[in-house]
Amino acid sequence: MQRIIFFSLMLVTLLSCNKTINFDDQELAHFVVVNSMIGTDKNFSASLTQSTSILTDGQTNPPLEGTMDLYEDGTLIRQFPSQRGGFSALDIQPKAGKNYRMVISANGQQVETETTIPTRTDVVSIDTISTKTQFNSKIINYKLKIKDTVGEDFYRLVIFQDALVKFPAEKGNNDTTRYFLYKIQNQILSDDPVFKSVYNNFGDEIIDYGPGNDYSIFPDTYFQGKEYTLQFKTYFYYSNPANPNLGGGGSGNSNPASGPQKIFDRTTIHIQHLSKDLYAYLKYLKLYQNYHSNPFSEPVAVYSNVKNGAGIFAGFNDEAKFIYEDTYIPYSIDTIKVEKDPSSGYQYN
Structure with missing residues (x-):
């Protein structure tokens, strides 16, 4: 009898640990995803993709087509024409102490993100x-x-x-x-x-x-x-x-x-x-x-600093x-x- 009571209490305890989390899978499946890590020793580049449903295991985010304005300390330094999958510029090398901001239009959405390049350690x-x-x-x-x-x-x-x-x-x-x-x-x-x-x-x-x-x-x-x-x-x-x-x-x-x-x-x-x-x-x-x-x-x-989208832009x-x-x-x-x-x-x- 004591054993039955013990296992019953265990079952009640486990069931009480359940927590329901509501989410809109379709809303999360169409985010603009921007990923870019920039440093003083590399040329500027950023990838542009679209998020997928969490139910599609094993699939990578498909590339998106979009345009991008790149700012350095508030000044527009490059307007990238429509490109698919991301942006790159061999002639742009981020500088220490500068702030960079990307404004991207893709998939009928506009997303923004910014970061600053720290000084040398x-x-x-x-x-x-x-x-x-x-x-x-x-x-x-x-x-x-x-x-x-x-x-x-x-x-x-x-x-x-x-x-x-x-x-x-x-x-x-x-x-x-x-x-x-x-x-x-x-x-x-x-x-x-x-x-x-x-x-x-x-x-x-x-x-x-x-x-x-x-x-x-x-x-x-x-x-x-x-x-x-x-x-x-x-x-x-x-x-x-x-x-x-x-x-x-x-x-x-x-x-x-x-x-x-x-x-x-x-x-x-x-x-x-x-x-x-x-x-x-x-x-x-x-x-x-x-x-x-x-x-x-x-x-x-996972941490994201992309407004109205997802991903990371970090220096x-x-x-x-x-x-x-x-x-x-x-x-x-x-x-x-x-x-x-x-x-x-x-x-x-």
Whole structure:
């Protein structure tokens, strides 16, 4: 009898958690969608599509045809004629400190959106310490000091690694030595409180309630107008202790030089200064990714700053970069043919 009462109470509890959310699917299916992220290191471009019904899983938004007026600090700098799928201009490169506004007419609707390009991140210093582990990987610990400006600011940390790898000639493969350039985005690991402050896990709670800060974004809430030293680390893995710059194809290979060998790598650290729009977009995008498949979670809307439409128009400054390069085996780029990485699709340029 007690068991029957217990399960009855559980059923009542679960049913009481249901929440009905009304929505007009047809209204949401015809929004003008504008997407553009502009920075000082790239030419202006924006995509233009139409939203589809949430019931059409797996379908991409179809391209729209429309016109667009682009303003810089309130001055019209370009009128784009009717184009399908978006707009681009090789001669327009956004500038730091400038405000940009798009007025787009498409599908019988007019939408507007604007953003500002932040100034370059002021980096005071960067220090690194590298250590090898017993598992033949390398840990790089970073201390990055930045000087925050007065006012509300937002930042993002991104680290890319390029590795040029030599694959020795093999029988049956035209007996040709091949070179591939691999590009990966390194995972950033940190217990620094500014990274944790983005979601609900700021401080030293036993239970971490928020999602991971995979985009490595953070506000200046805790160091406004001051200098602050970020601490974080990355891991690099090697396949062969006998050849720490990659080759050999495994620790059991008695001839490590017979396998693939990393002959060069480059690590680029980006300290991006984000507009508030881009910070909010990345923050809520991660929340959406974390909770959208959870039936017990509240719906999370992806941030949009497009009036009368949907999408994101956001600026960032990517001018603060630090590059570390290592050459393990001498080579000349003029005498080798570098091929596209078959796994990631990145290409040497």
